[in-house]
Every structure is written in C-alpha cells, then in structure tokens.
Amino acid sequence: MDRVYMDHNATTPIRDEVLETMMPYFHEKFGNASSIHSFGQECRVGIEEAREQVAGIISARPGEIYFTSGGTESDNLAIKGVAYANRDKGNHIITSQIEHSAVLNCCSFLEGRGFTVTYLPVNRFGLVDAASVADAITDQTILITIMHANNEIGTIQPIERIGQVAREAGVYFHTDAVQSVGKVPIAADIAGVDLLSLSAHKLYGPKGVGALYVRKGTVIEPLIHGGAHEGKMRAGTENTAGIIGFGVSAELAQFEMDSEARHLSVLRRRLEDLVACRIPEYVINGHPEQHLPGTLNVSFPGAEGDALILSLDLKGIAVSSGSACTSGAIEPSHVLMALGLDPRAALSSLRFSLGRGNTEEDVDYVMAHLPDVVGRLRGISTVATQG
Amino acid sequence: MDRVYMDHNATTPIRDEVLETMMPYFHEKFGNASSIHSFGQECRVGIEEAREQVAGIISARPGEIYFTSGGTESDNLAIKGVAYANRDKGNHIITSQIEHSAVLNCCSFLEGRGFTVTYLPVNRFGLVDAASVADAITDQTILITIMHANNEIGTIQPIERIGQVAREAGVYFHTDAVQSVGKVPIAADIAGVDLLSLSAHKLYGPKGVGALYVRKGTVIEPLIHGGAHEGKMRAGTENTAGIIGFGVSAELAQFEMDSEARHLSVLRRRLEDLVACRIPEYVINGHPEQHLPGTLNVSFPGAEGDALILSLDLKGIAVSSGSACTSGAIEPSHVLMALGLDPRAALSSLRFSLGRGNTEEDVDYVMAHLPDVVGRLRGISTVATQG
C-alpha cells in the first residue's frame, strides 16, 4: 500500500541533512554543554552556532533566542513569564479565540490566578481585526498574544499591524509563530513582536526542541528554574543534539523558503481544484489568500472527520481533522466554531497539510480515494446531503 | 592524546543499543503520537512501551509516569505543581541545603510568591536527619522535597525514613532521584515517595527527556499547559525518539544495575587508594558508605578547582569541580559549604564520577597526571600546604 503523509502541520519527518548533523552529538560529542572541559565546550560551540541559525530565520540576534523543549513550552514561558514578571503593571491579557491550546490553556490557568483575559473573535476567514485589539487594551493590559499562522486553517494574521498597536500602547506582544516560521517570512523586530514561539519539529527538525525569541529588554520570569543555562532564562541540561538539529533545519528552511512555498502552493491548488471537480458540497475553511502555502482545510458536510481520517488511513493516507472525538463526546474544533461554522460542518472537516516530500502523485492518490470515502460516509450518515 | 571521561554525573554518552532503537523514530516512524492515523499510532505504541520500561526501574505503574524534558523540568513540575494545587492546605515547604539548583531555585521562586521554605542542614557527610524533617513539619507544610543521591558528593539520603515521616504527617514527599535511578535500587511507593524526578541523560539515554513519577492520587497542577498530552499533566508534542531512548536506557540500566555497581565500586576504590598513596593532603567529601558507587569527591587544598579541571582537560581528562567560577567571582559549592568545609577547601575540590565505559587503565591514566597537576598548582598558590 502507498503511504501518503499530508499532516505536516502536526509534525514533519526529520530531514536527512539534519539527522546527519545531529548524529555526532549522541556519542562522540556527548558532553554537557555547561561543563568547562573539552567534552562540554565542543557542545557549547555547536549550540551557539545553532542559536545563530535559529536567530537568522526570524532576523533576530542570537542573544535573543532561548532554547526550550518545544512550541508549547515557549508559549507557556512567554505568557506566564510576562504575567508573573509584570503583575504589578496590570493583570489583563488579550488573545484570540483561535489560538493553539498551548496559548488558550495558559490563559485559562492565569484566569484562575487573578488575571483577566479578553478572547477576541475572528471574522469568517479567521482574521483578527487589529482595531479590535486596540479597542480591547485597558490600563491593566500587560500582554497581547496573537498567533501568526493558524495550525488548523492556515490563516495568517496581520501581526505587523497588531505589533504597531502593541508598541503604541506600550504593551508586550507575543506571537505563536510555530506554524509560520520556515514557511512564510517573518522578521520579529520589524513586526513589532517582543516574544515569538518556535518549534523545530514543524520545520523538519527534531521533536522536543523549540525556542522563544525574547526581544532585548523584555522582562519575563523563567518558567523552569534551576541552573544558569540559557542566560538564566531556561534551566536544564541542554538537549544538544536536538538544538543542533533545530539549527540546521532552521537554516535549511530559511534557504529554501521561497522555492518550497511555490512547490506547496502548486500542490495545494491542485488539491483544491480536484476537490471542486470531484466532490459535491464542500466548504473551504480559512482565508482565500492570507494563508500558509501548504494548508487546506475543507468541510464535507455529512461525513464526520474522525471517520474520514480512519477511512483515509486505511488507504495509507494521513491527514487530520478539526474534531477530536475523545473524552465522552466529539468536540467541534474551537477554531472552526470561531469562524461561525455550523457545529456539524465543523465536525466534518479535514485538514490537509502538505510538505516538502509531497508530490503531484500524492495529491492524485488522495483524490483517487477521497470522493469514494466521502460518498460512502455520507451514504451512512443521518445528515442529509445533496451529494 | 588519550581522552578519559570521568564526569558521568554531569551527563553520559548514549549507549549504542539506545541510539539504535531511537533511529527509526526520526524518519520512518516520525508521526505525532497524538495523531489518530497510523503514522501517529505507531509512535503511541512506542511511547507506551517506554512508559512501562521507565516505570519498571522504580517499581511504579506505567500510569504514574509522566514524560518531561528532563530532570530540571520534573523538579519544577513536582514542586510548583504541589505548591499551586495545594495552596489552600498550606504554604510551607521543607527541603535540604544540598539540593540541586533545580529544587533550590523552585523553592526560592515560591518564597517570592507567598510560600515559606525550611532548608534543613546536613551533617558533615551530607546526611539529612529524618528526625529533623519531622521536627520541621508544621500545620502549613504541604511538601517535603529531599533528594535521593547528591550529584556532587554522591551521598544517599535515608529516604525510606523520610518517606515514613511524610506519610505519618500526611505531607507530600518529592525526591529528586536524577542521580540515583539506574545506579542504586529504589522502589518509589515502598520508599513512601509521592513524586520522584528522573532524567534520561544520566543513565546513558538522550538529553532533553526526563520523567516525573506521580503516585496515583497525588494532586498537582501542570507546569506546562496546552494540549491533552501525558494525561493532561504535561502538554507538548511528545519527543518520541527521546522517550523511546529513555525507555530502553532505563530497561538496560535496571538489568545491569548490580554488575555495574560492582564495576564502579572497584574503580572508585582504586582511585581513592591511589590518591591516598600519591597525593599529600587531601580530604574526601561525602559519606564513607552511603554513596553512589561511582562518585568520588576530593578536596586538594591549595589547588583551585577550575584550574585543576583545565589542567586535567589539557591531558584529555574530563572531571568537574565543586566551584563555578563564572559571574564575577568564584562561588564555593553550596553542597560542600553545607558539609561545613572551609570555603577554600570547597573551592579546591574535584568530582570524579565514573561510568560504565571507564576502565582500570582510565583510573591509572588519571592518577599518572593528577599528582603533578595538584603539585604544580600548589606551587603557584597563595595557600600554603605541606605538600
């Protein structure tokens, strides 16, 4: 059976070049980067090189990059870090309704600890209105956290405008750029961003390593206390191999960003066109233009997402859905609901996220099976469709 | 030049068997373990197997093991997790003066947030008195956190007795067992432990992955909020390869614990005997019996630790010291100071931590150079010695 992976927003395979560069750091250069002997120092050199590579992809200075265990930790460090260190200045945070759970759950944790949070709505394409951010600011506002690109629908926010609003108000601005870094250009400082979350495993690097950009002068409290690692911003023995891999993957992504974006756009268009030709009744979710080059989110009313995924999985196709049928009931995606979708349409969505390994043949393979799969589930469904 | 690594308490090289088992999880089985398609599920299976392996080494149930990014994060999760979730029960924490900085800095962070902390002293061998723990408990005490084995001097605490004290008082007991797991036996539940920190890179597993044992029924707040990973205890895309590697390394360590301990004890004795024969004026720091099999901490008055390390490093020998000459001044180790050492003796210590790769030849190589190195530095020193 062919296997076609179209779930690159969930995670990506490590590139060969990346793994190759990591390998020596597992046994030969296995030291603790904080050790002053040569076993440690040879790791330190590698880590500082990786810091430059990661800084490069967002046009930051190496000293503004702090390595973490992933995008989720970066979001936690940014949000709780600002909250704890600036509690005397205020207790209000502004975010959007379509953030990743890492951001939303940090916010709700803080709500239980004396903070108030404004969850801004989005329009039907998933865009936050920069003016609504400005309107939400009070004298208690200490942080605006709005993602760059959405993981489910790929919509890209106007962060430059939000950054300007934040700067004018003198409020810290954090953006979760886990999905956008390496796919679309972003210069942290120019965008008016004070804090920016990254994750290696979304750009063909290893899982379990990420980074937080902290603009010089930004005052935050560490999340993980301990030794004096990472400029005292993040304690814990450095994941040397992971950090090295992150560095290389960032450098490669930066280098290939344009050609890769073109490649993904072509495939995405082909997929969208074939869906339009071959499947009656469908809805594209997300912004028609301002979106990640490889993300396509489509609802197929009548066919439930989890059942769609499993059906495709049985054909060797990996995609994901906007529903998570786990704890006692299916929950429609909070992102799709925020777009104003009918819950049933939200429950009937698929996210295709294309990646560098995908080909036209992959798209054709998917489209050789998808119409049947959708049709079959609609044939079973209680939900009437024309199709 | 020969290279001899005797800094295994800082970190260890990954074992070949471990790396081999990890490899497929970098590219073939690269899925996100939370994905419901087969790319995800094949990772899920591996992670749950690793959970059993890690549980095995401390005789816990797999459901009591939560993977983290390392020992430091585990300590943070345990200590802040108990503090945040049990604030209504009290605000007092008991710890010791010789804990790892991960524990001490969590405690001092909490001191700034309404908690009070008792730092128990140790005797000259580094032992905490279980009776002093009992005496320190107040009606506000919510957590006792005392490490199992100390990273600098190797002294092993009587945690069973402390655990009993904790159970009788109905207070949660956390132990940082990062240095002991895999080296000496420990059964978490029997020892009366509610929370126990582990780290993979100390037992020939990868860096950047650890675990926290949380006894069933123990109430703690997550440290990193986000997705529903790790039973909602720790959010973030799983570091699959790292977790798999941790599992294998734990299983191997458990299997080989006895033979390994014998091997290390023989080498340590040889090292200690040769020091005694060939170097005038030295002091062994730590407990004469209750210690890790491979850790030997020695002070060589008159010779500063950092200078000793570099001198040995130039001979290809990696060890570490009880001083960290970094930020404007040398700081004597808080552990050695707590033993009652004169600061100058504390600044003149070396930690040899032996590991599975070390041989008698390694010990002899070290001892072929150490007497000269110590003698030379003493010859330069302002500190008078007889030697």
Place this chain on the structure above:
Amino acid sequence: MYSAEVLDHFQSPRNVGEYTEPDAVGEAGNPVNGNSMKLFLHIDGERITGARFRTFGCAASIAASSKLTELIIGQTIEEADEIRNDTVARALGGLPATKMHCSAMAADGVHAALSDYKRRLEETLP
C-alpha cells in the same frame, strides 16, 4: 487502536439505511453538534425481524451501530431491552476507553426505538 472486528464493521457496515414503513424508530446522540444515530426497526409481535441504521459519527460509532443491528435482529423485545452501555463494545471485542460512549449511543438508540414501539402500541390500542 481498533480491533479487527471494529474495523470490519466500520468498513463494511451491515444494515445501513432506513425502512419506508418502520415499526419503530429511535434516535440517540446529539443531532446538533455531536455523534448521532437513527435506528429503524421491523418488529413482528415480540421479535425484532429487521433493523437498519444511519449514523453520523466516528468510526467507532458507525461500527457500534452496525454491530447493534446484527445483535438485535432476531432478538425478542425483552432481550433487546437488556442491552447495556457496554454490550455492543464487548460484542465488538472491545473499544478504546475514550470510545465507550459510542457503544452507549447504540444502546440508547435501541432503547429509544423500543420506547417508540411501546408508544405506538399504546396509541393503536382503543
């Protein structure tokens, strides 16, 4: 994740569809924003002679619906009434813990249909 039996019922569900003249109809689940199922029965006196279903939901809920129809066809009303939340899951050789609600939905469906049948019987009585 799923047993072979579940996958089989998901891929080749038995008794999909409706009856134009059912003797009883039962609905379960949440037709607005969740899994939902519709069960159609033919009943001949005390015995269920036919069952068909429609389901909007995940693979487990489709498999559970299909398995349910297999279980109840040929059963008496009394027997079908005994179906519990976990009956279908057990008949399928188990479901993941997080999917047990799908088995429960199938049980709800048959109970709803049997109530409907009783109501209809009462209505046709003088």
Place this chain on the structure above:
Amino acid sequence: MYSAEVLDHFQSPRNVGEYTEPDAVGEAGNPVNGNSMKLFLHIDGERITGARFRTFGCAASIAASSKLTELIIGQTIEEADEIRNDTVARALGGLPATKMHCSAMAADGVHAALSDYKRRLEETLP
C-alpha cells in the same frame, strides 16, 4: 574558551614565587573564599625591575597574574599605575566575559603593591 596565550601563561606561568626581600607587596582578591593573588616587586627608584606572584584561583587568574608580571617588569611606577581592569585581558588576547574579574584582580594586585611601595617610601622618610 581560552586563547592560546592564556593557555600558555596558565601552563607555563612566568615569574612564579616570592622575593625574600621585596620592595613592595600587594594582595588582591578574596583570601578567605575566592581567587586571591599576592604580588612581590623589586623596584629600583622609579622602575620595576622584578615581579613575582602567587595565585590561588582559576586558570584565567593564574594566566592574568603571569601576564601582569611580564607587562610590568621594566615599566616605571607611573606606567604600571596606568594598568586598568581590562589591560591584562587585552594583553592576553581577550578573556571570556565571565573571566574579566581575573584581569581586574591582577590590576588590583599591582595597584596594591604600588600603594605599599609609596607607604614604605613615606615611612623611610624622616
């Protein structure tokens, strides 16, 4: 971490030792719980003709002490008085930021010794 020059001075420090009859002695650092250095000078009128040192401390502080003696031997008191916190570090081709205090200790040492020399001069005056 360290330049070749630093390593050389650490491994082969120049002018280690004491003078039995020094013209000036300076101490710097923290003799109780930190790096410390003792500097012994021979001074002939206005010129430093000899320097020896003893240092307890890290590699950088030993190298800095050694380099210092090289720098000042042959200097006039006035020239040696100009030595600043970073003078020795620069002469060594740089030190890591976290080790700049070692260069400062060396500067402190020579200033202490020169003060000692002035005090002795004043004492021997009528």
